[in-house]
Amino acid sequence: NAGVMQNPRHLVRRRGQEARLRCSPMKGHSHVYWYRQLPEEGLKFMVYLQKENIIDESGMPKERFSAEFPKEGPSILRIQQVVRGDSAAYFCASSPQGGAQPQHFGDGTRLSIL
Amino acid sequence: GNSVTQMEGPVTLSEEAFLTINCTYTATGYPSLFWYVQYPGEGLQLLLKATKADDKGSNKGFEATYRKETTSFHLEKGSVQVSDSAVYFCALGDRDDKIIFGKGTRLHILP
Numbered sequence: 001n002a003g004v005m006q007n008p009r010h011l012v013r014r015r016g017q018e019a020r021l022r023c024s025p026m027k028g029h030s031h032v033y034w035y036r037q038l039p040e041e042g043l044k045f046m047v048y049l050q051k052e053n054i055i056d057e058s059g060m061p062k063e064r065f066s067a068e069f070p071k072e073g074p075s076i077l078r079i080q081q082v083v084r085g086d087s088a089a090y091f092c093a094s095s096p097q098g099g100a101q102p103q104h105f106g107d108g109t110r111l112s113i114l
Numbered sequence: 115g116n117s118v119t120q121m122e123g124p125v126t127l128s129e130e131a132f133l134t135i136n137c138t139y140t141a142t143g144y145p146s147l148f149w150y151v152q153y154p155g156e157g158l159q160l161l162l163k164a165t166k167a168d169d170k171g172s173n174k175g176f177e178a179t180y181r182k183e184t185t186s187f188h189l190e191k192g193s194v195q196v197s198d199s200a201v202y203f204c205a206l207g208d209r210d211d212k213i214i215f216g217k218g219t220r221l222h223i224l225p
Contacts, residue, residue: 004157033212042118042203042215043158056212091157098211102148105157 004029004094004106005074012112013082021077021109025094032075033103034067037089048098049075055098079111087113116141120204120216127194128224135189135219137178137204146207147171147180147187152218153200161189161202199223 005024013019025032030050035043048056049069060067064082069075079086089110093103120137127133139147146165150158162171167182176191187204204216 006157031211035213035215040217042217043213045212045214048211059212093158093213101146101207102160102163103213105150105159107155107157 004092004104006090006092006106006109008109009107010110010112012114014114015083016081019079019082019086019111021079021090021092021111022074023077023092023094023106024074025092026104029094029096029104031095031098032069033093033095034075034077035091035093037091037108039088043091046077050098082111082113084113087111116145116206116208116214118204118206118214118216120202120219122217123201123220124222125219126222126224129196130193131223133189133191133194133198133221135202135204135221137187137189137216139185139187139204139206141185141206141208144182147178148205148207148213149176149178149187149189150203150205150215151200152203158203194221194223196223196225 032049034046037043045059047067064080066078089108091108093105095101095103117140148163149161151161162173164171164180170179178189201218201220203218
């Protein structure tokens with residue numbers, strides 16, 4: 001059973017470029033969560049999605065960030081016009097249902113902005 | 115709002131020492147409580163959980179008890195190993211489905 005798969009593991013972008021981070025949840029999981037981890041910090045919730053629906057995006061910056069979880073394919077976190085402050089590790093988690101069940105995490109995408 | 119506070123690290127111990135990492139929380143209602151562990155370069159792995167007051171979660175020799183009266187969920191292990199070196203995160207399951215994490219405690223175990 002494959003776990004939560006994230007790619008790429010490492011992503012380098014220059015300021016102003018776009019970053020696309022992908023997450024395939026565990027088999028049978030329809031709930032996807034994105035978190036951001038800044039250096040020496042805990043994870044901060046960004047967005048919670050189910051297939052084709054954004055359930056909670058209260059942790060997403062209002063500009064430049066977007067997320068989707070289409071009917072087919074992985075969930076995508078998209079950051080437009082990246083800035084240095086976007087450098088962080090981005091983790092995806094999934095669960096079979098909502099309601100604060102334990103979430104299973106991927107290994108993360110480490111985004112570096114030059 | 116809901117929050118989690120855990121002891122700051124790094125914590126450095128010798129192998130076979132007793133470990134306690136303190137964690138307290140602020141929450142409305144009765145959240146689920148978790149400890150996650152993050153090994154270098156990896157994602158978070160669920161270490162243990164407790165879903166109601168007085169529950170004890172345990173795994174790999176680690177234990178934590180959900181204490182509603184003190185709003186605490188301290189992590190303990192009787193005899194640590196070098197392989198336990200990692201960052202440990204205390205977390206609570208918010209009623210709105212997101213998980214709220216503490217800042218993490220880095221643990222170094224010396225042989």
